[in-house]
Amino acid sequence: MPEENRAAFHRLETMLLIRAYEHQLVELQRTGAPGTCTSVGQEACAVGVVEALDARDRIVTNHRSAGHLIARGAEPRRLMAEVLGRVDGYCGGRSGSLHISAKELGVVLTSTIVGGELSMAPGVALAQKMGAGNSEPGGIVAVFFGDGAACEGIFHEALNLAVQWQLPLLFVCENNQWQAFVHRLETMPDKAISAWARGHGLPVDSVDGNDVDAVHAAAARAVAHIRATGGPAFLELSTYRQRGHYEPDDQAYVDSAELQAWLQRDPIRMQGERLTAKGLIDAAGLAALELRVRETIATALDFAQASAWPTPDTLLEHVYA
Amino acid sequence: MTKMTRMTVEQAIHQALREEMRRDSSVLLMGEGSATKQRDLVADFGAERVRNTPLAEAIVAGTAVGAAASGLRPVIDLLFAPFMAYAMDALVNSAGKLRYLSGGQFQFPLVAMGMTGSGWCVGGQHNHNLEAMFVHAPGLKVVMPSEPADFKGLLKAAIRDDNPVLFFTDLGLLYQEGEVPDAEDFIVPIGKAAVRRAGGDVTLVGYAKTVAVCMQAASQLEAHGIAAEVIDLRSLKPLDEDTVLGSVRKTGRLVVVHEASGLCGIAAELAALAATKAFSALRAPVLRLTGPDAPAASSWVLEQAAVPKPEAVLEAVLDLVAGSRRDEAAGKSRAHDQDSRAHHDQLAGLAA
Numbered sequence: 001m002p003e004e005n006r007a008a009f010h011r012l013e014t015m016l017l018i019r020a021y022e023h024q025l026v027e028l029q030r031t032g033a034p035g036t037c038t039s040v041g042q043e044a045c046a047v048g049v050v051e052a053l054d055a056r057d058r059i060v061t062n063h064r065s066a067g068h069l070i071a072r073g074a075e076p077r078r079l080m081a082e083v084l085g086r087v088d089g090y091c092g093g094r095s096g097s098l099h100i101s102a103k104e105l106g107v108v109l110t111s112t113i114v115g116g117e118l119s120m121a122p123g124v125a126l127a128q129k130m131g132a133g134n135s136e137p138g139g140i141v142a143v144f145f146g147d148g149a150a151c152e153g154i155f156h157e158a159l160n161l162a163v164q165w166q167l168p169l170l171f172v173c174e175n176n177q178w179q180a181f182v183h184r185l186e187t188m189p190d191k192a193i194s195a196w197a198r199g200h201g202l203p204v205d206s207v208d209g210n211d212v213d214a215v216h217a218a219a220a221r222a223v224a225h226i227r228a229t230g231g232p233a234f235l236e237l238s239t240y241r242q243r244g245h246y247e248p249d250d251q252a253y254v255d256s257a258e259l260q261a262w263l264q265r266d267p268i269r270m271q272g273e274r275l276t277a278k279g280l281i282d283a284a285g286l287a288a289l290e291l292r293v294r295e296t297i298a299t300a301l302d303f304a305q306a307s308a309w310p311t312p313d314t315l316l317e318h319v320y321a
Numbered sequence: 322m323t324k325m326t327r328m329t330v331e332q333a334i335h336q337a338l339r340e341e342m343r344r345d346s347s348v349l350l351m352g353e354g355s356a357t358k359q360r361d362l363v364a365d366f367g368a369e370r371v372r373n374t375p376l377a378e379a380i381v382a383g384t385a386v387g388a389a390a391s392g393l394r395p396v397i398d399l400l401f402a403p404f405m406a407y408a409m410d411a412l413v414n415s416a417g418k419l420r421y422l423s424g425g426q427f428q429f430p431l432v433a434m435g436m437t438g439s440g441w442c443v444g445g446q447h448n449h450n451l452e453a454m455f456v457h458a459p460g461l462k463v464v465m466p467s468e469p470a471d472f473k474g475l476l477k478a479a480i481r482d483d484n485p486v487l488f489f490t491d492l493g494l495l496y497q498e499g500e501v502p503d504a505e506d507f508i509v510p511i512g513k514a515a516v517r518r519a520g521g522d523v524t525l526v527g528y529a530k531t532v533a534v535c536m537q538a539a540s541q542l543e544a545h546g547i548a549a550e551v552i553d554l555r556s557l558k559p560l561d562e563d564t565v566l567g568s569v570r571k572t573g574r575l576v577v578v579h580e581a582s583g584l585c586g587i588a589a590e591l592a593a594l595a596a597t598k599a600f601s602a603l604r605a606p607v608l609r610l611t612g613p614d615a616p617a618a619s620s621w622v623l624e625q626a627a628v629p630k631p632e633a634v635l636e637a638v639l640d641l642v643a644g645s646r647r648d649e650a651a652g653k654s655r656a657h658d659q660d661s662r663a664h665h666d667q668l669a670g671l672a673a
Contacts, residue, residue, distance in 0.1 A: 058391075060387070089424075090424070091422060091423045091424035091426070092424035092425075093424075094421060094422050094423070094424050095422045095423065095424070099419065099422045099423070101419075101423045101426060101427070102426075103423075103426040103427065108390060108391070108427070109386075109387060109390055109415070109419060109427065110419075110423075111414070111415060111419070113410055113414050113415075115410070116383075116410060116411075116414060116415055118383075119379060119380060119382070119383025119384070119386070119387075119410065119411050119415070120383050120384075120386050120387035120390075120411070120415055121387060122380065122383070122384045122387060123383065123384035123385060123386055123387020123388035123389070123390075123391065123393075123395070124387040124388070124390070124391045125387075126384060126387070126388050126391075126393070127387070127388050127391030127392050127393050128391070130349075130369060130393065132347060132388070132391055132392035132393045133391050133392020133393070134392065135391065135392065153379070154379050154380060154383065154410075157375065157377045157379055157380035157383075158380055158383075160375060160377075160380075161374075161375060161377075161380050161384065164375070165372075317425065318420055318421045318423075318424060318425035319420070319421050319459055319460055320420075320460065320462075320484050321420060321428040321429075321430075321483035321484050
């Protein structure tokens with residue numbers, strides 16, 4: 001199989017894995033597990049951008065992070081153990097779903113405070129630029145945030161600093177149209193995010209966030225620019241939060257016509273249709289892929305549920321270094 | 322004998338920064354004017370390590386947090402303590418919590434500096450002793466020294482610490498002089514109070530500017546035959562409980578004096594500490610002389626009216642000692658504490 005086709009396949013499978021993972025968490029929530037903020041509908045953003053990064057790069061993300069983590073190679077079983085509060089989770093159960101980081105994967109400093117990720121990312125990029133710690137030459141940082149964070153003042157502070165200090169930082173705005181329970185068109189002009197970014201004087205690209213190939217191509221261009229110049233770049237990915245702000249959320253406030261329109265443009269569906277049109281996959285092939293990820297998730301769930309709870313005597317571990 | 326040099330608090334801070342930047346190339350200084358005001362550090366350590374920042378405390382602090390988790394040791398100068406309100410998310414939600422929430426994957430060796438305190442008539446948006454707010458935040462350490470040697474020794478300790486440290490400078494002390502050890506390995510450990518004066522009748526606890534207030538009161542108390550022990554907390558988190566409790570068990574009387582407001586403050590914490598762990602030693606109610614629950618005013622008279630003064634401490638202690646001796650002579654139970662003494666547990670200016 002040509003490399004291009006292998007990559008297209010891999011993107012589809014990774015998106016399916018993210019979706020299956022999120023659906024499993026939704027199921028778990030219905031039976032009493034903690035609620036999560038799913039990334040259903042935004043898988044192409046995570047897969048396309050993360051594929052454009054390499055091992056020396058760092059990722060700073062937020063509460064809607066499962067896609068970024070899985071695309072980076074995080075094991076669903078350890079993610080699920082974390083969500084369930086078990087010792088085998090990436091953070092030993094202290095994070096739960098909201099602030100999972102995995103230093104071993106370069107997924108650092110996840111903040112669930114909207115805007116917190118933007119406040120820390122320039123510092124991680126500064127350390128990369130200065131060759132501090134275990135950073136490697138040429139390493140960059142990708143920070144994932146949403147249109148909600150773009151309404152925080154820290155958005156402009158981070159962009160301004162990254163430009164003035166020429167930090168190797170890729171801003172990835174997953175514009176999923178929703179800011180908690182408010183549609184973004186209530187809080188900002190339609191084309192605001194990219195326009196605001198352009199005002200800071202860095203390269204800005206806006207692409208269809210549900211087209212994984214387009215996302216990857218744009219991310220690869222942005223990463224190449226950052227590595228070549230040392231300075232930042234900005235990517236706005238138009239996408240849609242298909243589920244609620246968190247689980248459970250009846251989404252009664254969502255315009256069903258809008259939701260339906262975006263479901264027609266579901267990223268996994270689009271990639272499946274693309275591969276089908278190219279003759280690379282058929283219905284049976286798709287079903288086999290889906291079965292494979294479902295098995296992975298089922299195994300992950302078994303692992304997570306078998307994982308031990310932390311003992312109460314560890315409550316105060318890791319408060320201080 | 323330790324070689325000493327006489328210098329101001331401001332110079333001691335600068336010397337500590339210089340020594341630690343020389344000692345460790347991962348130390349980084351950032352702030353609104355850090356490079357402008359300290360050209361010598363730029364010359365010696367380079368513009369990459371001594372940085373002017375935008376006037377934007379949130380991103381300065383956030384950047385420090387990200388850098389600290391990634392192998393650098395940033396020191397940020399946020400100028401005035403109230404500006405830290407803008408930096409709260411980075412300091413409290415990120416630096417204070419993300420080590421714990423990540424299961425210990427990261428550490429945040431950073432120092433956030435801010436000035437506060439009366440004496441400059443700058444009003445409540447530059448003068449706000451909000452140090453207790455940060456004491457309440459898990460994962461942070463908080464220091465507030467009173468003399469030049471401690472400014473040097475504690476700042477060096479803070480820079481070397483692997484945790485985020487809030488370093489508060491009392492404005493009124495900035496140009497105070499004192500003897501400072503020259504030694505580059507001179508460190509004042511975080512979490513260790515200093516007994517500035519020994520005495521057996523009453524324990525006076527202060528930090529920053531109110532240490533001098535307590536010392537002056539102690540001198541005046543001597544004339545009344547009362548030997549006061551004066552403790553300089555230096556660190557507010559972790560608190561040196563042992564030193565305070567040891568003193569209270571000896572004297573049986575505790576008076577805490579600080580410029581910050583009293584409600585849920587350091588003095589309240591020490592009162593609870595004494596009541597919980599040294600109750601049987603207490604011969605009198607614990608007194609707090611603190612600032613009021615009000616913003617600092619600019620007018621000199623109003624600003625000073627909010628600040629605990631030696632005279633107020635003197636009067637409070639005289640009353641306290643006399644009252645408890647009367648009680649003890651009369652064999653009265655401590656449970657019948659006189660309400661009349663409770664009036665000291667209020668804003669110091671009015672008590673004075």
